[in-house]
Amino acid sequence: MFQDILVTGLVNGGVYALLAIGFSLIFGVARIVNIAHTAFYMLAAYCFYTLLVRLHLPGALAAAVAVVAVTALSVLCYRLVIEPVREHESAVLISTIALALIFQELMLYAFGGNFLGIPSAVDGVLVVFGVSIPYQRLLILVVAAAMLAGTWFLLYRTRLGLAIRATANDLEVANLMGMNVQRVAMATVAVSVALAAIAGVVVAPVFVVDPFMWLTPLVTMLAIVVLGGLGSLKGSLIGALIIGYVEAITVFVLPQGAFLKGAVALSIMVAVLLVRPEGLFGVVFEEER
Amino acid sequence: MSNPLLYGARWAWVNLRNEVLVLPSRTLALLWVAGVLLLPLVYGDPYILRIVAMTCVFAIFAASWDLLAGYAGQINFGHALFFGAGAYTSALVSIRLGVAPWLGVVAGGAMATLFGFAVGYVCLRLRGSYLSLATLAFPLIALGLLFAFPDFSGGELGVSGVRSLAVSRTANYYIIAVVMIVLVFGMWHIADSKFGLVLHAIRDDEVAVRASGINTTRYKLAVFAMSAFAAGIAGALYAHFLRVAGPSSLEVALSFQVVIWGIFGGVATIYGPVAAVFILYPLTEWLGSFRAFGELRLLIFAVIVLLVLLFMPRGLTPWVRDKLETQCPRCKQRNGSWRAVCRLCGAPLGLGAAAAQSPR
Numbered sequence: 079m080f081q082d083i084l085v086t087g088l089v090n091g092g093v094y095a096l097l098a099i100g101f102s103l104i105f106g107v108a109r110i111v112n113i114a115h116t117a118f119y120m121l122a123a124y125c126f127y128t129l130l131v132r133l134h135l136p137g138a139l140a141a142a143v144a145v146v147a148v149t150a151l152s153v154l155c156y157r158l159v160i161e162p163v164r165e166h167e168s169a170v171l172i173s174t175i176a177l178a179l180i181f182q183e184l185m186l187y188a189f190g191g192n193f194l195g196i197p198s199a200v201d202g203v204l205v206v207f208g209v210s211i212p213y214q215r216l217l218i219l220v221v222a223a224a225m226l227a228g229t230w231f232l233l234y235r236t237r238l239g240l241a242i243r244a245t246a247n248d249l250e251v252a253n254l255m256g257m258n259v260q261r262v263a264m265a266t267v268a269v270s271v272a273l274a275a276i277a278g279v280v281v282a283p284v285f286v287v288d289p290f291m292w293l294t295p296l297v298t299m300l301a302i303v304v305l306g307g308l309g310s311l312k313g314s315l316i317g318a319l320i321i322g323y324v325e326a327i328t329v330f331v332l333p334q335g336a337f338l339k340g341a342v343a344l345s346i347m348v349a350v351l352l353v354r355p356e357g358l359f360g361v362v363f364e365e366e367r
Numbered sequence: 368m369s370n371p372l373l374y375g376a377r378w379a380w381v382n383l384r385n386e387v388l389v390l391p392s393r394t395l396a397l398l399w400v401a402g403v404l405l406l407p408l409v410y411g412d413p414y415i416l417r418i419v420a421m422t423c424v425f426a427i428f429a430a431s432w433d434l435l436a437g438y439a440g441q442i443n444f445g446h447a448l449f450f451g452a453g454a455y456t457s458a459l460v461s462i463r464l465g466v467a468p469w470l471g472v473v474a475g476g477a478m479a480t481l482f483g484f485a486v487g488y489v490c491l492r493l494r495g496s497y498l499s500l501a502t503l504a505f506p507l508i509a510l511g512l513l514f515a516f517p518d519f520s521g522g523e524l525g526v527s528g529v530r531s532l533a534v535s536r537t538a539n540y541y542i543i544a545v546v547m548i549v550l551v552f553g554m555w556h557i558a559d560s561k562f563g564l565v566l567h568a569i570r571d572d573e574v575a576v577r578a579s580g581i582n583t584t585r586y587k588l589a590v591f592a593m594s595a596f597a598a599g600i601a602g603a604l605y606a607h608f609l610r611v612a613g614p615s616s617l618e619v620a621l622s623f624q625v626v627i628w629g630i631f632g633g634v635a636t637i638y639g640p641v642a643a644v645f646i647l648y649p650l651t652e653w654l655g656s657f658r659a660f661g662e663l664r665l666l667i668f669a670v671i672v673l674l675v676l677l678f679m680p681r682g683l684t685p686w687v688r689d690k691l692e693t694q695c696p697r698c699k700q701r702n703g704s705w706r707a708v709c710r711l712c713g714a715p716l717g718l719g720a721a722a723a724q725s726p727r
Contacts, residue, residue: 341511
């Protein structure tokens with residue numbers, strides 16, 4: 079059981095980290111609370127399913143096309159729906175909720191409410207120290223780690239990353255320094271949704287695909303982001319691992335654990351907020367005192 | 368003049384003519400109250416009555432969210448907690464203890480108020496997005512506990528077999544409609560009072576309010592409790608009307624729904640969310656009644672919300688109100704947009720006002 083907890087927590091934590099870091103990026107740069115973030119994750123899973131199972135494309139190609147298509151769609155949505163109402167914070171908020179509902183209903187209409195299964199990309203198990211880990215879960219872990227490293231490289235070793243971090247730090251000064259903050263915001267949306275889409279594609283064979291699969295990860299992701307501190311990438315990563323392990327421990331140890339895993343994870347978030355209102359690694363934004 | 372009845376009628380008519388009929392928004396409010404109260408007499412179709420009663424329940428709920436989120440700026444993403452607390456408490460009390468439905472509703476409101484205090488206390492130090500995202504957690508924690516103890520809560524199925532409020536359908540409708548009107552106007556009154564002014568100030572700059580010697584903690588706790596009380600009453604009425612209190616009263620979807628109603632109608636108005644519920648809820652039900660649209664109902668709802676927001680980002684009612692009325696530049700009172708001079712101070716309005724104010 080101990081080994082199961084170790085592996086499950088790590089895999090779930092990796093997926094949550096992909097989602098939470100993308101959400102954090104958008105919040106940090108554009109102050110958008112993007113409720114539709116996990117809806118894009120759901121869309122990517124559906125897109126992958128269609129390409130792989132219905133159109134019989136090879137796995138790697140299907141995954142790549144799904145991620146690119148969903149990212150393009152997110153940029154389109156941002157331009158058409160979010161940007162016109164950017165100065166009204168509350169309008170942005172319900173625009174993202176409405177977008178998520180639209181995606182959910184479209185998928186429900188197109189595919190029905192059934193659970194759809196996707197065959198694993200790689201079969202077989204790896205046995206380490208007596209624990210058998212399916213290769214698909216290992217793949218999730220590897221992809222998550224690679225993507226996190228990639229995001230780190232993008233943010234800290236490229237000019238775009240510098241611009242993103244500068245905008246997140248102080249939008250007005252970044253604008254005065256000659257950065258096109260609109261374009262930076264758009265690039266951030268693309269990067270963040272691409273991370274969510276990758277998460278959607280890699281987890282699709284492990285979890286089932288259905289139109290409501292965005293709700294549970296949404297709540298968990300928000301808990302992680304608040305726990306780690308809004309807009310803090312380090313916080314999101316550590317928060318994701320904490321929540322991943324807490325959920326795994328709850329499921330394996332407590333009776334009725336499957337029902338309680340969300341409640342326990344959220345209670346931990348509330349407990350952390352009681353002690354540190356800005357989260358573990360949160361920054362107190364000066365203009366939002 | 369000697370006849371008090373005649374005197375009363377004359378007083379009512381003068382007030383009606385001078386205070387209500389001069390402003391389109393007040394006329395609309397009057398028509399709305401009259402419409403809600405007279406509906407069963409004019410058109411007693413059970414289906415319509417049922418829809419309007421549900422609309423009334425959700426109108427209380429949306430208005431209570433607006434008091435908390437719009438006025439005090441505590442944007443609550445977990446408002447369903449209070450609704451669910453009201454629904455479950457009222458249902459359990461009336462089934463386990465066998466008390467009268469009205470007592471159950473009061474118990475539901477009281478329990479929701481307790482929850483409001485608790486959530487308010489926990490969230491005192493949180494601000495802005497942190498508050499919104501943290502409050503999202505509370506109804507889900509409650510939901511997890513309900514599912515973990517199915518003997519107590521009925522699990523997935525909820526608590527069914529709750530007694531209805533009254534025997535006849537019309538009486539049921541009237542109880543809900545009157546409670547709705549009392550609570551909505553009560554909240555409107557609170558929001559327009561000095562208390563509401565302090566809430567406005569807390570939303571805009573809490574530090575400045577505290578610096579002015581106002582105990583913001585007490586105000587925030589009070590508004591959490593009031594808002595939760597109204598939401599709890601709404602939940603209890605919902606449980607008694609549908610005769611079941613289920614997990615759907617605590618779901619994320621309901622919390623998001625109320626946020627959509629509130630922002631769609633226009634925040635910090637009270638009447639905005641109520642208007643939004645009265646437009647959107649019957650509309651979605653009506654769309655759902657078509658076979659072809661039945662599956663697309665939520666989709667159409669979301670698209671309408673999205674499109675309306677693109678054109679009216681501040682919400683529906685502020686936009687409509689600006690079309691119907693103008694503000695007097697001198698005394699800041701509102702006037703019907705057709706008037707050339709202010710009805711109270713006689714200052715020129717509209718284009719005339721612009722000409723009079725511009726230097727010669």
